[in-house]
Amino acid sequence: MKVEFLNPFVYAGLKVLASEAGLKSVVSDKPQMRKAIATLHAVNVVIGVMGSVQGLVVYGMELHMAKGIIRAMTGQDFPITDPMAESALGELANLITGYASGTLEQAGWPSRISPPRIVRGTGVRFANSAINMLTVPIITELGQITIYLALREVHPAARATGSEGPTGGMTG
Template sequence: MSINVELINPFIKGTSNVLEQFGIIEIKKGKIVKKNRLDSKYPVTIVVGIVGELKGNITYNLSLETSKKLVSAMMMGMEVVEMDEMAKSALSELSNMITGNAASIFESMGKVIDISPPTLITGKNIIAWISQVETIALELVMPIGIIELNIGLEI
């Protein structure tokens, strides 16, 4: 399997840079697979569009439990017990921060991109077909759970 690391490394680095700010420092790469399209099987999906020299979408896909733990970390350890509007807003902002960080990394590589505001989708048994381009799905494994990045970009 041939994976274009130039497309995924900025998102891995962006995720690490942002999560470190909230005390999440042990992030390891998990499974990585190619898919025919960008889809998600998790109950929490945040979609961010990308335009410019690269076009497409990235999704951050999480379990409900991982979502609550991430928001708790963002809230300085205050336990989050439900995915209320505040928690959803925090997750959307987190995806905005990560994707913005990745955009800065791409710019340092000579690829200028812009990002759309995030869209958060929640629900059980939802499969969202976001894009029909070849997608790289990468798990980032943390002590609090897994974030699956689905990177569907056209060069």
């Protein structure tokens, strides 16, 4: 994965968590590479990226962090399974991914994003085989949210034929 894909997501994550969720203490920790095949957190929001950059973005967090974000964004406590809770978490991921996607487009990598999917629970498979993912923890006063990036640049010929799916062929 190109390192140029990382910074837009870190910046967008810091900015959106501070502005939309009203968090005061928002800092990123050291990025790391890891292989993943399934979710690692109690609450995960998965978004596909398509275009000249393709792959997956997963926002993983524990239940207390998800509930804190929901409360911060809606002003109310909702059960994690409530449609309003899912909407708040999906909106947060949409804002971060959309902002990062816009930054990537300005740098010459136009892409679009899929609607977010809320995946509850650890061990839920999102790939057939392990995917290399760059992980970036973002630490806040409510807890930690980890951004998992599995993105790659797609050459124009592959984009024109549409030969690759939303994971960008990264399941192998």
